[in-house]
Amino acid sequence: MDFHCHLDLYKQPREVYRQAILRNEFTWLVTTSPKAFAATSAALSRSERVLISPGLHPEIAGQRANEINLLLEQMTQCKGVGEVGLDGSTRYKASYAIQQSIFAAVVARSAELGGRILSIHSRAAASDVLRELARHPAFGVAVMHWFSGSISELRSAAAMGCWFSVGPAMFASANCRRLVAAMPKNRVVPESDGPFAHIDGEPLMPWCEDRTVELVSATWKVPKEEAASNLQENSRQLLQLLRD
Ligand code: MN
Numbered sequence: 426m427d428f429h430c431h432l433d434l435y436k437q438p439r440e441v442y443r444q445a446i447l448r449n450e451f452t453w454l455v456t457t458s459p460k461a462f463a464a465t466s467a468a469l470s471r472s473e474r475v476l477i478s479p480g481l482h483p484e485i486a487g488q489r490a491n492e493i494n495l496l497l498e499q500m501t502q503c504k505g506v507g508e509v510g511l512d513g514s515t516r517y518k519a520s521y522a523i524q525q526s527i528f529a530a531v532v533a534r535s536a537e538l539g540g541r542i543l544s545i546h547s548r549a550a551a552s553d554v555l556r557e558l559a560r561h562p563a564f565g566v567a568v569m570h571w572f573s574g575s576i577s578e579l580r581s582a583a584a585m586g587c588w589f590s591v592g593p594a595m596f597a598s599a600n601c602r603r604l605v606a607a608m609p610k611n612r613v614v615p616e617s618d619g620p621f622a623h624i625d626g627e628p629l630m631p632w633c634e635d636r637t638v639e640l641v642s643a644t645w646k647v648p649k650e651e652a653a654s655n656l657q658e659n660s661r662q663l664l665q666l667l668r669d
Pocket residue numbers: 429431508570618621
């Protein structure tokens with residue numbers, strides 16, 4: 426399974442989509458804007474095995490802020506929402522206030538709708554993300570994607586019940602390996618983050634779960650079979666929440 430993939434952004438999305446349906450029991454296709462969600466939903470045939478969700482990526486929040494109402498409307502129909510979140514890195518500082526107002530609206534809307542499952546970007550902004558989630562305890566479930574905060578931010582997120590989607594590319598960072606080692610083992614699921622995430626110069630594909638299992642197994646110091654069944658069990662539970 427793959428709980429965070431930008432499948433619509435590969436060079437040949439239809440071919441990747443076709444293969445993802447064959448190879449993966451489940452792929453969560455997160456979009457980066459409400460208009461992209463509408464276009465992707467219209468372009469791809471429906472499959473039980475792929476969840477396409479509306480989002481508004483913090484990296485493009487500056488240009489796409491005018492699509493926020495469309496996103497809030499789309500959220501009515503979708504249990505899964507993403508990619509959403511905050512990016513506090515220098516490159517996106519200029520749009521941080523806009524990012525915050527968008528993310529606040531998404532979290533409030535999730536609570537208003539009775540709870541949503543959010544795939545969340547939190548680069549250099551984990552504390553602000555958690556603070557916003559804490560304001561609306563009924564927002565639903567947070568799946569922190571490629572979490573790269575501090576260990577204390579990880580502990581706060583874990584204490585709040587957050588899930589974590591982890592993929593092969595994040596293991597290149599020593600900090601991320603330490604974080605994965607400290608994550609609650611019953612709330613970690615695989616992701617690819619393809620085609621943005623790369624390994625050896627190649628974009629990761631939605632069916633890279635085996636690689637994630639190997640890296641998680643080494644990081645948790647457990648046998649590969651144990652890591653595999655652990656991630657599979659978690660995946661089944663999160664999938665159930667997405668389908669409820
Ligand atoms: Mn992403």
